[in-house]
Amino acid sequence: MDGISRFILDELPQALGAANRLRLERVNPMKAFGRFFKDINRNIALLLMVLPATIWFIFFSYLPMLGTVISFKEYRVHGGFLSSIIHSRWVGFDNFKFLFSTEDAYVITRNTLLYNIVFIIIGLVLAVAMAIVLSEIANKRLAKWFQTGMFLPYFLSWVIVGYFVYSFLSYDRGVMNKIVLAFGMDPQQWYSEPKYWPFIIVIVFLWKSLGYNSVVYLAAIMGIDKSLYEAAMIDGANKWQQIRNVTLPMLAPLMTILTLLAIGRIFYADFGLFYQVTRDSGTLYNVTNVIDTYVYRGLKTTGEIGMSTAAGLYQSFVGFVLVITSNWIVRRFNKDNALF
Amino acid sequence: MASLTKSKDFHRLTPAWNVIFNLIAGLFALACVFPFLLVMVISFTDEKTLAQDGYSLFPNKWSTDAYSYLFKAGDQLLRSYGVTILVTVVGTAISLIFISLFAYAISRKGFKYRKFFSFLAFFTMLFNGGLVPSYIVTTKLLGLGNSLWALILPLAVNAFYIMIMRTFFSTMIPDAIIESGKIDGAGEFGIFFRLIVPLALPGLATIALFNVLGYWNDWFNALLYIENPDLVPLQSMLMRIENSMQFILANSNNASLGTSVLQSMPQDTSRMAMVVLATGPIVLAYPFFQRYFVQGLTVGAVKE
Numbered sequence: 128m129d130g131i132s133r134f135i136l137d138e139l140p141q142a143l144g145a146a147n148r149l150r151l152e153r154v155n156p157m158k159a160f161g162r163f164f165k166d167i168n169r170n171i172a173l174l175l176m177v178l179p180a181t182i183w184f185i186f187f188s189y190l191p192m193l194g195t196v197i198s199f200k201e202y203r204v205h206g207g208f209l210s211s212i213i214h215s216r217w218v219g220f221d222n223f224k225f226l227f228s229t230e231d232a233y234v235i236t237r238n239t240l241l242y243n244i245v246f247i248i249i250g251l252v253l254a255v256a257m258a259i260v261l262s263e264i265a266n267k268r269l270a271k272w273f274q275t276g277m278f279l280p281y282f283l284s285w286v287i288v289g290y291f292v293y294s295f296l297s298y299d300r301g302v303m304n305k306i307v308l309a310f311g312m313d314p315q316q317w318y319s320e321p322k323y324w325p326f327i328i329v330i331v332f333l334w335k336s337l338g339y340n341s342v343v344y345l346a347a348i349m350g351i352d353k354s355l356y357e358a359a360m361i362d363g364a365n366k367w368q369q370i371r372n373v374t375l376p377m378l379a380p381l382m383t384i385l386t387l388l389a390i391g392r393i394f395y396a397d398f399g400l401f402y403q404v405t406r407d408s409g410t411l412y413n414v415t416n417v418i419d420t421y422v423y424r425g426l427k428t429t430g431e432i433g434m435s436t437a438a439g440l441y442q443s444f445v446g447f448v449l450v451i452t453s454n455w456i457v458r459r460f461n462k463d464n465a466l467f
Numbered sequence: 468m469a470s471l472t473k474s475k476d477f478h479r480l481t482p483a484w485n486v487i488f489n490l491i492a493g494l495f496a497l498a499c500v501f502p503f504l505l506v507m508v509i510s511f512t513d514e515k516t517l518a519q520d521g522y523s524l525f526p527n528k529w530s531t532d533a534y535s536y537l538f539k540a541g542d543q544l545l546r547s548y549g550v551t552i553l554v555t556v557v558g559t560a561i562s563l564i565f566i567s568l569f570a571y572a573i574s575r576k577g578f579k580y581r582k583f584f585s586f587l588a589f590f591t592m593l594f595n596g597g598l599v600p601s602y603i604v605t606t607k608l609l610g611l612g613n614s615l616w617a618l619i620l621p622l623a624v625n626a627f628y629i630m631i632m633r634t635f636f637s638t639m640i641p642d643a644i645i646e647s648g649k650i651d652g653a654g655e656f657g658i659f660f661r662l663i664v665p666l667a668l669p670g671l672a673t674i675a676l677f678n679v680l681g682y683w684n685d686w687f688n689a690l691l692y693i694e695n696p697d698l699v700p701l702q703s704m705l706m707r708i709e710n711s712m713q714f715i716l717a718n719s720n721n722a723s724l725g726t727s728v729l730q731s732m733p734q735d736t737s738r739m740a741m742v743v744l745a746t747g748p749i750v751l752a753y754p755f756f757q758r759y760f761v762q763g764l765t766v767g768a769v770k771e
Contacts, residue, residue, distance in 0.1 A: 172655030194600025276496030439597025
């Protein structure tokens, strides 16, 4: 993240200053023009290097950003991309008004936020705890095996995870119903019982992400200067005191950065988790519909392009504000922990 | 003796706590691997036993029917494998070229427009146009619907990887190397490919592995853009057979395999066999590459 912080702190003001100076100096337009071409010429090789990805950014990032203008229009297909956008009727904030007049807007915002808040808090606590557990295990080879095992889910797609979950929750064959029966209770139609899904979603999320996150924290623990522990031991600190007074404070910057990244993405849900793992079951929508699945269904199944784009823009805009705000708050406390 | 154990206590956990820690980590690791084991066992279970007893880790009767059926009627599986491998290889190559060139250029202090292009990439991490406009640009403007490019291009560039590579270039590559290349009369591209790339291989390998994983596991772009069964990648094929194996048979070129095969096909077990075959390469390979995935994130997140 150093590159980003350096960019915002040092380079941006410099660039603005340079632009100002340029404006003052520009007495002779022809001369400035000539200098511009000279600069281009001098940097031509490096400009060619950034060209492919720049073209990619234009088509896959910046044109879609312009395309959000659809959310202020009643979208009608009318020839190609540009002419469709131009010829669609301008409706101002109607799409947004309509979106927020439905209960959907409340449900998807609530679900997205609540799930993410739970993910962030429980995820952080468990990942750090598991990293400490792994680092303290006496048999290092065994610890390495555990680490490899819990890393597996990170490498699997949500489609595969969906199959895994199905092998547990299938009504007539699944493992869960067998367990339920063994305890003398009635088997459940898991995929049409909304009340269980908040738990299932959280468990599946933690199952998939905990291994990766704890390995990341474990790497940070391994990087802690051993002399700090020795100093603590000389002061008579036992293992628990060492964890509380050395390990945790040393992990604090990484915890802040990763949590900050997660808060910046708190308005974004993992589409695969809410679409594949739930098998897109309609009866569960009340507890599994999030902004991302709502936008997708608007595009592909219900065809409400305008409202779907509006929901997407709502997501991007609030997400943007959240990143900037959370970063600003952290910077006020500790510049080093901020993202940029 | 007593003093020895006491001093040891400072270093280590007490044996009881060590056992507890081992149990915690071990049980969770087991829980992470367990579903894959279960699915593997299901794929080797006899279909009738499955119908009677449900999914179980210790089936009464084993069988390899699922796999032999897949070899007979599984040309869809082969095709999907081909699509996934092609997309992964081409996509990773394109991605590496685009990302490393861009990241290298903006890491060069002498590059006059580096701030502008850094911001161009960085801003996409903060804001995006969302799904619908991207979908419309990809299908309407670029006309990529139902083409392999729709699986390759959307994942090709990623600002986060660019930032990782930029940090890598600006911290790991000394300016003197670039200077020495210039003195030898090499052009910028010559310097990049002959001098920089060999030094940057560890960083490039990390990005390449992230890409391989991303392409191999991608089903979202196929869900959005691909309808032609010939172009369906592995993960997307697994989605399509979730509810019915019909997809496999409907698209089989082998006309002699008619409805009889569909009826006699061990549906549940062959579905799980597909899951095993699609996941197999990753499960076998990841233990050897896992450290790169940890590195990637820490290189990006750790400040100088």
